[in-house]
Amino acid sequence: MSEQNVTQTESITQPQTTVADDATVEPMAETIIESRDLDVYYGEHQALRDISFGMPEKQVTALIGPSGCGKSTFLRSINRMNDLIDSARVEGELLLRGKNVYDEDVDPVALRRTVGMVFQEPNPFPKSIYDNVAYGLRVQDKDDNVDEKVEQSLRRAALWDEVKDQLDSSGLDLSGGQQQRLCIARAIAPDPEVILMDEPASALDPVATSQIEDLIEDLARDYTVVVVTHNMQQAARISDKTAVFLTGGELVEFDDTQKIFENPENQRVEDYITGKFG
Amino acid sequence: MSTTDITADAVSDRQSRIARVVFFSCALVTVLTTFGIIAVLVTGAIPFFREVSIIEFFTSTTWSPLKEPNSFGIWPLIWGTMMIVVGSAVIALPIGVLTAIYLSEYASSRVRRILKPTLEILAGVPTIVYGFFAISFITPQIQRVFPQTGTFNAAAGAIVVAIMILPMVSSLSEDAMSAVPDHLRQAGYGLGATKLEVSTKIVVPAALSGILASFILAISRAIGETMAVTLAAGMNPNITVNALEEIQTMTAYMVKVGQGDVSVGSIGYQSLFAVGLVLFVMTLAMNIASQWIRLRYREEYD
Amino acid sequence: MATDQATDDRFEGFSSDDKLARKRLYGKLFVGICFLATISGVVALGALIADLIIESWGWLSWNFLTYPPSPSEFHYTDGRGAGIYPALVGSIFLIALTAVFTVFLGVGAAIYLEEYAADNYATRFIEANISNLAGVPSIVYGLLGLALFVRAGGLGSVLIAGALTLTLLILPIVIVSAQEAIRAVPDSQRRAAYGVGATEWEVTRDVVLPSALPGIMTGTILALARAIGETAPLIMVGAAVSVFNPPAGLFEPFAAMPMQIFEWASQPAGEFQHIAAAGSVVLLTVMLIMNLMAILIRNKYETEL
Numbered sequence: 001m002s003e004q005n006v007t008q009t010e011s012i013t014q015p016q017t018t019v020a021d022d023a024t025v026e027p028m029a030e031t032i033i034e035s036r037d038l039d040v041y042y043g044e045h046q047a048l049r050d051i052s053f054g055m056p057e058k059q060v061t062a063l064i065g066p067s068g069c070g071k072s073t074f075l076r077s078i079n080r081m082n083d084l085i086d087s088a089r090v091e092g093e094l095l096l097r098g099k100n101v102y103d104e105d106v107d108p109v110a111l112r113r114t115v116g117m118v119f120q121e122p123n124p125f126p127k128s129i130y131d132n133v134a135y136g137l138r139v140q141d142k143d144d145n146v147d148e149k150v151e152q153s154l155r156r157a158a159l160w161d162e163v164k165d166q167l168d169s170s171g172l173d174l175s176g177g178q179q180q181r182l183c184i185a186r187a188i189a190p191d192p193e194v195i196l197m198d199e200p201a202s203a204l205d206p207v208a209t210s211q212i213e214d215l216i217e218d219l220a221r222d223y224t225v226v227v228v229t230h231n232m233q234q235a236a237r238i239s240d241k242t243a244v245f246l247t248g249g250e251l252v253e254f255d256d257t258q259k260i261f262e263n264p265e266n267q268r269v270e271d272y273i274t275g276k277f278g
Numbered sequence: 279m280s281t282t283d284i285t286a287d288a289v290s291d292r293q294s295r296i297a298r299v300v301f302f303s304c305a306l307v308t309v310l311t312t313f314g315i316i317a318v319l320v321t322g323a324i325p326f327f328r329e330v331s332i333i334e335f336f337t338s339t340t341w342s343p344l345k346e347p348n349s350f351g352i353w354p355l356i357w358g359t360m361m362i363v364v365g366s367a368v369i370a371l372p373i374g375v376l377t378a379i380y381l382s383e384y385a386s387s388r389v390r391r392i393l394k395p396t397l398e399i400l401a402g403v404p405t406i407v408y409g410f411f412a413i414s415f416i417t418p419q420i421q422r423v424f425p426q427t428g429t430f431n432a433a434a435g436a437i438v439v440a441i442m443i444l445p446m447v448s449s450l451s452e453d454a455m456s457a458v459p460d461h462l463r464q465a466g467y468g469l470g471a472t473k474l475e476v477s478t479k480i481v482v483p484a485a486l487s488g489i490l491a492s493f494i495l496a497i498s499r500a501i502g503e504t505m506a507v508t509l510a511a512g513m514n515p516n517i518t519v520n521a522l523e524e525i526q527t528m529t530a531y532m533v534k535v536g537q538g539d540v541s542v543g544s545i546g547y548q549s550l551f552a553v554g555l556v557l558f559v560m561t562l563a564m565n566i567a568s569q570w571i572r573l574r575y576r577e578e579y580d
Numbered sequence: 581m582a583t584d585q586a587t588d589d590r591f592e593g594f595s596s597d598d599k600l601a602r603k604r605l606y607g608k609l610f611v612g613i614c615f616l617a618t619i620s621g622v623v624a625l626g627a628l629i630a631d632l633i634i635e636s637w638g639w640l641s642w643n644f645l646t647y648p649p650s651p652s653e654f655h656y657t658d659g660r661g662a663g664i665y666p667a668l669v670g671s672i673f674l675i676a677l678t679a680v681f682t683v684f685l686g687v688g689a690a691i692y693l694e695e696y697a698a699d700n701y702a703t704r705f706i707e708a709n710i711s712n713l714a715g716v717p718s719i720v721y722g723l724l725g726l727a728l729f730v731r732a733g734g735l736g737s738v739l740i741a742g743a744l745t746l747t748l749l750i751l752p753i754v755i756v757s758a759q760e761a762i763r764a765v766p767d768s769q770r771r772a773a774y775g776v777g778a779t780e781w782e783v784t785r786d787v788v789l790p791s792a793l794p795g796i797m798t799g800t801i802l803a804l805a806r807a808i809g810e811t812a813p814l815i816m817v818g819a820a821v822s823v824f825n826p827p828a829g830l831f832e833p834f835a836a837m838p839m840q841i842f843e844w845a846s847q848p849a850g851e852f853q854h855i856a857a858a859g860s861v862v863l864l865t866v867m868l869i870m871n872l873m874a875i876l877i878r879n880k881y882e883t884e885l
Contacts, residue, residue: 084774086698109291109779117775123768126791135786136776186776294781298696304688308710308755311748315720318727373617380614397621402867403628404809406838407860410845414853415631441624448621474607495715502717504812509845529719529812536722536816542731554723558716565715569708
């Protein structure tokens with residue numbers, strides 16, 4: 001695999017650099033994804049305004065906010081899934097390890113090989129469980145030792161024990177929660193750097209939801225995870241950093257999760273968190 | 279966890295580019311087909327119109343391009359076609375709409391599920407079989423009532439084409455009527471209307487664009503109908519109002535030329551394309567009209 | 581203050597039963613008429629089937645299926661000498677060849693229109709044009725085939741010319757039904773594949789086509805069932821009526837069932853009417869089998885999903 005074609009990042013200032021008092025002193029995580037003055041339009045309508053912040057590597061960043069505030073749009077901007085929408089237009093920059101993913105010379109297909117995605121409704125292919133997980137490997141030409149990698153991914157997704165005897169059966173035969181874990185296995189099989197999750201548990205029952213949440217915390221050991229969720233308690237449970245979007249596509253505050261939920265700087269964030277609206 | 283090159287030459291997408299070109303070419307074939315049809319008809323008809331004046335073509339009332347004395351008036355053929363079209367329309371359009379009303383407004387869903395596909399079988403029968411049916415059954419029956427009927431007669435052709443286009447009218451009209459939202463009917467009943475009134479004064483007008491579109495489609499089909507009229511209605515270009523006489527439609531004439539040993543380049547061969555051109559223009563006009571109606575009235579109750 | 585109902589004009593309508601009764605009568609008549617209209621279609625179908633069965637009774641034999649039409653004099657003591665064999669085989673070859681061309685072109689065009697084409701005037705023009713092509717009479721396609729494939733293409737009246745002509749004839753139908761099948765594939769599937777780094781072609785090949793395949797097959801088989809009954813284009817292209825063997829190759833003359841039936845039905849002698857009926861029965865049976873296949877495929881895959 002070719003070396004990263006990237007210019008070294010200069011020092012990137014992170015907003016709100018204060019660390020909560022009782023946090024253990026850790027080396028500051030490097031910013032892997034940075035948004036700079038990002039605007040996204042669907043035709044005439046502006047969905048995101050001037051989004052600027054940086055997400056740390058190998059941590060879980062949650063994007064929260066009321067419906068329609070643009071958090072999913074922002075997520076899709078990271079792996080350029082918005083390109084699939086004819087009317088979508090992007091201004092500003094979104095850097096992955098210092099390289100703007102909207103540069104002329106960037107291939108969205110290549111981008112999506114390093115930034116994986118899990119969707120709100122589980123969407124396994126109408127293929128076998130094995131072929132679902134192996135698909136990413138095959139299209140990305142990583143198809144050596146497929147058997148091993150499939151098993152590894154299913155284990156990481158906490159699904160192996162449940163399906164190891166039925167790898168040939170259809171992915172659609174699984175329950176909702178299992179299907180979503182299958183989709184997660186499919187996303188991590190090609191070993192991306194980043195995993196984007198768009199409300200991954202919102203279509204699932206509480207038991208399946210908590211399984212997914214445990215999984216997310218575990219995945220952050222090896223991958224950078226960005227999760228969009230409308231469930232604030234979930235965000236508080238699983239994330240290290242939280243970004244609060246509010247109606248109109250504005251990023252209102254971004255900080256350590258603990259700070260956001262216990263003592264946010266912005267009054268509107270406090271109102272949202274305490275349920276005054278949204 | 280790996281770091282990856284995300285620049286454009288990291289992934290070769292030649293396959294997608296090739297696929298795009300290939301699939302576009304497939305779609306292009308349809309455009310080329312239309313140009314091909316127009317080109318063939320026009321280049322085939324031009325030599326004809328060099329020999330025959332357009333005035334004679336559209337004013338003479340005798341058509342005899344293959345037999346002496348030659349005469350090149352298209353009217354007998356158009357008349358023959360029109361006899362079939364009008365005759366079949368007079369039968370099939372009202373019956374079709376009434377059928378649609380019955381299926382949509384009165385029939386239980388079980389009855390509809392059986393009858394609608396049954397009628398659609400009529401649409402699937404090849405026209406050659408209809409032609410056979412016309413000479414084997416329809417004409418003898420007509421002859422029982424009107425003994426002076428010829429072996430070839432316009433009436434049998436019209437009847438059989440009517441049977442053929444009936445499912446087009448009934449199915450499409452029924453679709454249009456079923457699509458009328460129920461609250462319109464409820465409004466009618468609420469005002470004290472009877473079912474007859476609701477069906478005829480509320481549902482039919484609301485579904486009108488679909489019904490008209492089905493009419494035009496059916497008529498267009500009748501214009502282009504070939505085998506049934508060739509077998510049933512005959513080969514005699516003859517302007518008459520007597521449906522029991524033999525006539526010749528444009529399509530039947532084309533079959534006659536296509537069957538016979540007409541040498542390429544002869545006026546007979548060229549007449550094939552001239553008549554084909556007229557036929558094509560007529561059906562094209564009908565199809566455009568049908569699309570226009572559907573577009574224009576789509577907003578009716580959305 | 582109570583109003584005297586007997587003299588109050590407002591209640592006149594309620595108490596005049598005759599008007600309502602008359603309306604009910606009209607209503608019943610109307611339903612009757614509509615029902616008769618519906619039945620007339622069914623009766624016509626019944627008459628058609630009955631006529632075919634009656635006329636072909638006794639003439640539809642194994643020999644009929646396996647022998648060629650008689651060369652000159654007509655011997656039909658046991659159906660021998662008047663057979664549909666070359667036409668039957670010819671039709672099947674014709675349709676098989678048409679299927680190959682039509683699937684490739686039709687599915688390709690449908691993929692372009694659904695997956696790649698932008699929503700602009702060019703695309704709408706192409707789709708409107710396809711809609712128009714569906715309404716062109718089949719005999720005009722015959723002229724196209726005659727001029728383009730038989731004459732200009734120098735192929736002559738051979739099997740492949742017939743297949744190409746029929747391909748163009750049914751192409752619009754196949755494209756539309758393939759489009760519908762492709763459209764039915766949920767977008768979430770495409771997004772899943774893009775999300776894992778698949779290219780445009782990979783998404784089409786691995787996600788869209790496999791899911792759309794049953795619908796495409798159903799639509800294609802139905803279109804082919806129509807094509808097998810078409811006569812006019814074959815007359816123009818020059819299908820043969822007096823061959824005694826099935827087509828020997830792509831560039832050989834060929835017979836076809838509708839053409840043969842037409843030939844027989846055109847003869848005045850009574851016996852020909854019978855075998856025309858028998859031929860019609862064979863043709864309809866083949867079409868019925870094809871339709872059943874299409875329905876079976878559709879049902880099988882609809883229940884699986």
